[in-house]
Amino acid sequence: MKGIGIHQYGDERELTVVDMPERDVGANEVRISIRASGVNPIDWKLREGYLKDALSFTPPLTLGWDGAGVVVETGESVNKWQTGDEVYFRPELTEYGTYAEEIIVEEALLQQKPTELSFAEAASLPLVGLTSIEALMNIARVQKGDSVLILGGSGGVGTVAIQIAKAIGATVTATSSDKNRAFTTARGADHVIAYDQDEVIDGEFDVLFDAVGGEPYKKAISHVKNGGVAVSIAGGVSQDEETIKIEQQKLIQVNEMFMQPDQEKMKQLNDFVTAHQVSPVLSHTYPMTVEGARDAHQDSATNRTKGKIVLVRDENTPVQ
Numbered sequence: 020m021k022g023i024g025i026h027q028y029g030d031e032r033e034l035t036v037v038d039m040p041e042r043d044v045g046a047n048e049v050r051i052s053i054r055a056s057g058v059n060p061i062d063w064k065l066r067e068g069y070l071k072d073a074l075s076f077t078p079p080l081t082l083g084w085d086g087a088g089v090v091v092e093t094g095e096s097v098n099k100w101q102t103g104d105e106v107y108f109r110p111e112l113t114e115y116g117t118y119a120e121e122i123i124v125e126e127a128l129l130q131q132k133p134t135e136l137s138f139a140e141a142a143s144l145p146l147v148g149l150t151s152i153e154a155l156m157n158i159a160r161v162q163k164g165d166s167v168l169i170l171g172g173s174g175g176v177g178t179v180a181i182q183i184a185k186a187i188g189a190t191v192t193a194t195s196s197d198k199n200r201a202f203t204t205a206r207g208a209d210h211v212i213a214y215d216q217d218e219v220i221d222g223e224f225d226v227l228f229d230a231v232g233g234e235p236y237k238k239a240i241s242h243v244k245n246g247g248v249a250v251s252i253a254g255g256v257s258q259d260e261e262t263i264k265i266e267q268q269k270l271i272q273v274n275e276m277f278m279q280p281d282q283e284k285m286k287q288l289n290d291f292v293t294a295h296q297v298s299p300v301l302s303h304t305y306p307m308t309v310e311g312a313r314d315a316h317q318d319s320a321t322n323r324t325k326g327k328i329v330l331v332r333d334e335n336t337p338v339q
Contacts, residue, residue: 083117163188300326
């Protein structure tokens with residue numbers, strides 16, 4: 020079985036075919052023939068070595084943290100799934116990722132792929148969807164009528180976070196570039212702030228969800244209501260003394276999160292999708308080859324993509 024990954028940290032030229040060890044399917048596990056894999060910023064950051072202290076995998080490492088495909092084998096205790104089922108999923112973080120021909124996943128982390136979605140569309144959803152659910156629902160506990168500010172509204176996480184916040188009944192303000200204003204509005208944002216047009220944040224918000232970090236978070240934190248919630252997936256919270264002072268003075272509940280997949284969040288995401296409250300937003304698709312993965316990483320690293328990048332493979336096409 021082959022995947023695409025790295026033998027050492029470095030730039031996209033380090034991406035290569037990785038031979039993945041064969042292993043038996045556990046009692047509660049399912050083997051999946053992968054047809055599509057999401058590409059996320061964590062992939063190229065891990066490849067570059069930025070996360071080697073936080074995620075201490077020993078290369079060779081196959082990349083990719085969400086996917087979709089077809090069940091080809093089930094463990095002896097698995098009753099819900101059978102060969103031929105089409106599924107999508109966010110596996111546990113291991114050295115065996117979704118840029119691969121096959122993957123073994125705990126059955127609880129699977130959901131049936133909606134028939135109206137392609138494999139690429141389904142593969143684009145788990146990581147960004149579960150991240151948004153954990154941030155907005157589990158941590159911030161967004162309620163109907165809340166005001167939510169999302170930094171990075173046109174990115175992979177932002178496009179789904181807007182949809183989930185709107186499905187809950189929140190009023191959503193999101194940041195994007197001016198050229199992506201209409202795109203972000205089309206995802207459901209009530210108000211869009213174009214950061215490249217010197218537009219400023221106005222008013223106060225119950226919840227700040229930060230997918231950008233750095234200076235944008237520093238500018239936004241003062242607009243969180245006293246006692247409000249700020250959640251960052253981009254290193255925004257408490258980044259310096261000035262930021263900490265504002266967070267403390269306003270009694271803001273600050274959270275730096277790293278999403279962990281679980282059965283409940285996958286079910287919640289699937290409920291949003293099947294209710295047509297969350298729709299996938301694809302930026303580009305590339306073939307699941309070494310060259311395709313290199314192009315996808317370069318694309319993702321621009322931080323200018325709209326929605327998600329996905330690698331796709333045909334049923335009988337080997338990774339190469």
